[in-house]
Amino acid sequence: RRVKPKSEADALAAANQRRHQQDYVAVAPTSDEDERVIQSLYASTIQQLGPKILIPLGFPPSKLGLRSFVAAVRFTGSQRAAATLGRIWHAADEPGPLILRVPTFPAASSAGLTLVVVFSSLGWYGVVRTEWGATLREVDDDKIVIAHALDTSQSWFMTNPTSGEYDNGEWWDETLAKLCAPYKRVCILGESMGATAALRFARHGTGSVVALVPQIDVSDFDYAGRADFSAERKGWLRGAIVQACRDACAKIVLHVGRDPPDLRQLSYLPKEGNKCRIIKHDIAGHALGSGLKAQGVLRKIVLRDLLGHSYRLPAAGAAMHQ
Secondary structure, rough: OOOOOHHHHHHHHHHHHHHHHHOOOOOOOOOOOOOOHEEEEEEEEHHHHHHHHHHHOOOOOOOOHHHHHHHHHHHOOOOOOHHHHHHHOOOOOOOOEEEEEEEOOOEEEEEEEEEEEEEOOOOOOOOOOOOHHHHHOOOOOOOOOEEOOOOOOOOOOOEEOOOOOOOOOHHHHHHHHHHHHHOOEEEEEEOOOHHHHHOOHHHHHEEEEEEOOOOHHHOOOOOOOOOOOOHHHHHHHHHHHHHHHHHHOEEEEEEOOHHHHHHHOOOOOOOOOOEEEEEEEOOOOHHHHHHHHHHOHHHHHHHHHHHHOOOOOOOOOOOOOO
């Protein structure tokens, strides 16, 4: 039974505990939750930027003023204001675009650790979150480092998150190369947009790559988003994914359900030299993680394919969260 929090601090602590106990990629937040996140982001951003930037430049310290400021900067040909806001415009505690979570008692050397790179999806209602953290933490392995890669710009990781400009993912490629270099074992995970990135950057994986319902060809995906995500850029991304599936050293496991658009994406994989193992599930809709969770197999599948862990039940009386 829930107990009414005694203070705002208690309410915040309880909310954080709930957030860390479940994976929002598989457990949908309510629209009210995302609205509260957005309202909080607006309030804190306006409080910080109002007296220093908005008011001196003639913009009102309000939602309209903040949006107008970003639009005005974009009109000059720069995406830098939007990119800067994107570092905090999500539901994680830490600033993005890359959030590293290390074990409490890590090994003496990175070579003795496993790095798991988790790419974000678009989010249920457009708010990006650090996904899969609860499932990976429940492995209770002090040799796993989690790197959450967030794309708040809805560019399928095709933009430089510091400048906001399209660079075909070069910033991510270079950043991941430096991040992964010290680790002997690197595993990669993502769903939907995150799964697309998992395949696109599969070359950085040395252990396994697990992709749930990826878009190989984003032009064949029902997505109402950035007008500047051109057909040419989407075509380039498709080519990069096809090449990555041929060249990857890591084991690639691709999961899909019964959703016809998701199944159609499989036809864009390379006809020859494709290293992807495809697993189909009897689940309707695009939210495959949520469907697998409803069947009670999500954690088993993710941990088996990603880390090679046999499924182990927690100790008697321990809470289970997926």
